[in-house]
Amino acid sequence: MISIICTGIFGKFLSTAVYAWAIHLKGPVYATMFKPLSIVIAVVMGIVFLGDALHIGSLIGATVISIGFYAVMWGKAAEENEDGFGSQESATIDSVPLLQSYKPVKL
Template sequence: MKITCLYTLFGTIQSALLALLMEKHLSVWRLKLDMELLVIVLTAIFGSLIRSNVQIWCSRLKGPSYILFFKPVGVPVASTCGCVLFGVTFHYGSMLSACICGLGYYTTLWEQLKEDETMKNKKGNVTTSDERVPLLEKQQEEDSQV
């Protein structure tokens, strides 16, 4: 949380400096109480504060791989909400590419979980990444034995 806070703080400072250098008229910086400001505030609240707390809670409740299942769903849900709630144009290509990337992500995640389960069945406990042998090292060991 500290790293995320510092990352956001320095990003804000850099953006503010660049924006002040680019825009000379001070009237542009006056805040207007309208829908755009509400969307920015709600995005800040839900995007950082609530999302991270829900992810930590789910990770403690169901395990670290549970959160990963919902990662690719965010793009289609955000696009659909943008179309329905805010009148943003809907692009079929963007949604199709998001679905293709999501399927690839789920395939990779499924294989990783299957590999972890196989390692668990062989050794009786889950191995850490330090105990795994990289593919090229394993091949070099086999070549040296032959």
């Protein structure tokens, strides 16, 4: 019983720490996209290590989740390239106070 409780506490702590670290590094979009992917990873681990049966529903679900994951990652990368992240301009914005760096949206 103690082993189950400790595993639950440390497992939850570890997953929360990893998600907080990912949000800090890349933002909330990346961290939330890995949550469904962890289901696919769990299915693969169950098949490899536990010898679980592979069902067609698991394959279809894993495929849909993976396609959705990569579609969002592709869209996020395209958005960052469009917004000009990583350019010299974004480096100067970090040193300017919040209201002085405001740029009106062009319609």
